[in-house]
Structures are given as structure tokens and as C-alpha cells.
Amino acid sequence: MQVPKVRAVRNSSSDPAILRLPIFAVGGHDSFDNRYELAENGARGFFPDPIQLPELVERIEKLSADQARGTRGRVILVEDDPDLAEHYRLVLHLAGIDVRIVNDPTRLLSDMAAFRPDLVLMDVQLDGYSGVHLARMIRFDAQWLSLPIIYLSSEDDPDIQLDALSKGADDFLMKPVSDDYLVRSVQIRCLRARLLSDLMNQDSLTGLLKHSLIKQTLEQEVARCRRDGRTSAVVMLDLDHFKTVNDTWGHVVGDTVIKSLANLLRNRLRETDLIGRYGGEEFLVVMPGCDLDDAERVMQDIAASFSALAFTAGQDRFHVTLSAGIAAIHALSTADESLNAADAALYRRKYNGRNGVTVFRSGPQNAPQEAH
Structure with missing residues (x-):
């Protein structure tokens, strides 16, 4: 039509x-x-x-998630005028933006590491320091190469502005700046920064965290468990007989199956759970503050729901199942040990017939046992 x-x-x-x-x-x-x-x-x-219905559903879900997050952002404000800094902070806070003020530039890097900003808003002339040099210093660290840095300056000479921008920053906001213009400028740039971060950190097919990021998340959770004594779980998932799906119906259909599992995980797990595509048809889930029994129950429900999904390819209609292995992060010393335990439980699940969940429980032989 x-x-x-x-x-x-x-x-x-x-x-x-x-x-x-x-x-x-x-x-x-x-x-x-x-x-x-x-x-x-x-x-x-x-x-x-x-x-393509899966693509439409995925787009709607992503738009819903973006709207739920709204225009919030995290901004580091480097300004040595306390009154002006507090004014900017209040204006941005009222717009739903979190602001951390840095009055002492020597604390900039440590505050950035702790706050993880979406944007740095920095005066060009600070007491005893140059914002231009600070911007260049920030770029020394690879993790901040794509972080937007915006100068606050009364400098209106285009040549001087371009020279300053060439040394590490991205844009100028001319002082005096109106409250409305400040808010809109920061919101737009935070949104762009978030979209860029998503592109860099998310798997292109599923929108889940990439392999390196989900492993890093697991390492961080291991550290939190050791520091705070909390209970957490890690889950390794794998699609059963996935090679048969690709060989029989093609990789396009296989991609649809992978995306369907990704969407199911995203919708059925908590917002605090971190989900990554570990590789191919494998997924890794980190579940903070979750014990083995709760993780087992949740994953059994997900496995049952996924096996009930019907996929179509031409005139064919088929189902796919998954296998999962679960380990307690808090019971093991390192991220590698947690991964190995979850993988061992997954292997046992595969060996015992697939389509279900196996929990790694430390016993006399430190071997995975079947979930009931």
C-alpha cells in the first residue's frame, strides 16, 4: 500500500x-x-x-527505555567562583541533571573517576590553572577520549576559540549564558553523549553490553561482594542446538532468535541486573544482591518462557530452548573463578539434556549439581 x-x-x-x-x-x-x-x-x-515485527518491537522498546531515562545527565562543573558554580548547579538540578562541582582542579580526575560524568562543563580561566590545559590532560586517559568537554568563556575571538578547541574540548558556551540556554545545551549534549556511549558499549545486534563490558561489570561486582559482604549471582546462558537453526533457516532467522532472547532477558530481569552478549549465542548476566535460589527461580521462568516462543521461517514453525549455569559470585574469589563456575554448571546442564538450569553449589567435590 x-x-x-x-x-x-x-x-x-x-x-x-x-x-x-x-x-x-x-x-x-x-x-x-x-x-x-x-x-x-x-x-x-x-x-x-x-x-519486520522484531525490529519494530525492538525500536519501540528502545524508545520507551530512552524516554524513561528522560533528559537526565551527569555533569562535572569546573568553576572557581563558588556563587556562580552554585547557581549553575541549582539551575541544572531543577532540570533533572546531576551536577558535581569541582572548585579545586587538582581533584578533577579523582572526582571524574568517582562520578562518571556524561559531560564536563569548565571555565577557561581558573585560579592558577587553564581550562585548555586541563582539557588536554583529561584526554590523556583513553576512557575520557569521547567525553564531551564544553568551555564556559567570555572569549569571542573565533581564532582563539578554535585554537582552544583543538587542544581537547568540543564547544564553547559564551558567558553570560542564560539559564534556559544552559539547560538546553547541557541536555542536548548529555543525550548525544549517552547515545554515543551506547553505540560504543552495546552489542550492535542485541543492544546488550559487549563482551569486554559485561566482564568488567562482573569484576566490579566481585569487588563489591568482597567489600560489602553482599550476595550476588552470575549466569551463563547458551542457546541449544543453535547451529541447527542457522544451518536450517539461515543466519537472518538465527539473528531473530538471538534478539528475541535478548529482549526477553531485558524485560524479565531487574533494572539492576546487567546483561551482556558474551559471544555468538552465549549471554552473561550479573545479578547484584541476588542469592542462588532467587536466581535459579528467575532463570527457570525465563527458560520456560523462551521455550514457549514460536519462531517462523517461511512455512516452518519451530521452537528453541536454552541452557543456563548459575554461580554465586560472593562464594568465589575472582571474576575468573565465577565465570568458570557458571560455565561448569552450564556444561553440566548441556551434558544432562539441555533446556534448563543448573546451579554450581560448592560441595565436597566442588562440582555442579542439578537444579530441582
Whole structure:
């Protein structure tokens, strides 16, 4: 069918909440003119025929998650004028942005490491220090290479601005800056920084954490368990007979199966649980503050729900199951030990018939035992 004219789906409501609702165009043929008209009229997405339902669902879920997070951000404010710094902090705080003020530049790096900002807002001229040199110093650390740094300055010479930007920062906000302009500028840049961070840290197929990031998350949770004495679990999941899926129905269908499991994990686990694509059809889940019994119950429910999903490929209809191994992070000394224990439990589950959950419980022989 023909893509409907966008003016037919434009929202004429005077309700601000409704006016903010995103518009997706579904169906019709794919062409540059259709895409441009949709973009011109404010559409947030276009799914032409034939509609790929998993992609549509994934896009809606991601948009919902982004809207739930809102325009919040985390900003390091480097400003040696206490009154001005407090004014900026209050203005941004009222807009839902968390701000940490750094009056002493010698504390900048340690505060950044603890606060993990989305953006640095920094005066160019500080007492005894140059914001330009501080920006260059921040870039020494690879983890901050993509962090937006914005100067607050009354300097209006374009050549001086460009020279300063070439040394590590990204933009200028000219003093005096209005409260509204400050808030909007910071919100936009925090959102862009968050999107860039997602692209860098998330697996492109599933949107879950990449292999290196989920392993780093596990290492951090091991440290917290040892420091705070809390209980946590790690889960290794694997799709059963996944090679048969790819060989029989192709990799496109296989990707749909992987994304479906990723979406199920994202929807059924807590917001505090961290999920990563460990590699291929393997997933790793870190469950802070969760004991083995609770982790086992949750994963059994997920395994049952996933096995009930029906996938289609042409005229074929099929099901896929998963196997999971669970280990107690707090009962082991290192991240590698936790991984090895969860992997051993997963291997035992595979050996005993797949399609279920096995828990690694430390016993006389330190061997995995079947979950009941």
C-alpha cells in the first residue's frame, strides 16, 4: 500500500503530553521521497513493507527505555567562583541533571573517576590553572577520549576559540549564558553523549553490553561482594542446538532468535541486573544482591518462557530452548573463578539434556549439581 500522507497522522491535539508522543510510520513502499516527507513532518521511525515485527518491537522498546531515562545527565562543573558554580548547579538540578562541582582542579580526575560524568562543563580561566590545559590532560586517559568537554568563556575571538578547541574540548558556551540556554545545551549534549556511549558499549545486534563490558561489570561486582559482604549471582546462558537453526533457516532467522532472547532477558530481569552478549549465542548476566535460589527461580521462568516462543521461517514453525549455569559470585574469589563456575554448571546442564538450569553449589567435590 501507499504510505499515507503524514499530515493525516499529524497530531493536532493541544495536550502537551500527546504532542510529545513519537510517531512511527508503518507500511508502504520504501523511497527517498517517502522517508524525507516523514522526517520533515516529525516521524521518529519508518518501517516499510514487508514489516519486520522484531525490529519494530525492538525500536519501540528502545524508545520507551530512552524516554524513561528522560533528559537526565551527569555533569562535572569546573568553576572557581563558588556563587556562580552554585547557581549553575541549582539551575541544572531543577532540570533533572546531576551536577558535581569541582572548585579545586587538582581533584578533577579523582572526582571524574568517582562520578562518571556524561559531560564536563569548565571555565577557561581558573585560579592558577587553564581550562585548555586541563582539557588536554583529561584526554590523556583513553576512557575520557569521547567525553564531551564544553568551555564556559567570555572569549569571542573565533581564532582563539578554535585554537582552544583543538587542544581537547568540543564547544564553547559564551558567558553570560542564560539559564534556559544552559539547560538546553547541557541536555542536548548529555543525550548525544549517552547515545554515543551506547553505540560504543552495546552489542550492535542485541543492544546488550559487549563482551569486554559485561566482564568488567562482573569484576566490579566481585569487588563489591568482597567489600560489602553482599550476595550476588552470575549466569551463563547458551542457546541449544543453535547451529541447527542457522544451518536450517539461515543466519537472518538465527539473528531473530538471538534478539528475541535478548529482549526477553531485558524485560524479565531487574533494572539492576546487567546483561551482556558474551559471544555468538552465549549471554552473561550479573545479578547484584541476588542469592542462588532467587536466581535459579528467575532463570527457570525465563527458560520456560523462551521455550514457549514460536519462531517462523517461511512455512516452518519451530521452537528453541536454552541452557543456563548459575554461580554465586560472593562464594568465589575472582571474576575468573565465577565465570568458570557458571560455565561448569552450564556444561553440566548441556551434558544432562539441555533446556534448563543448573546451579554450581560448592560441595565436597566442588562440582555442579542439578537444579530441582
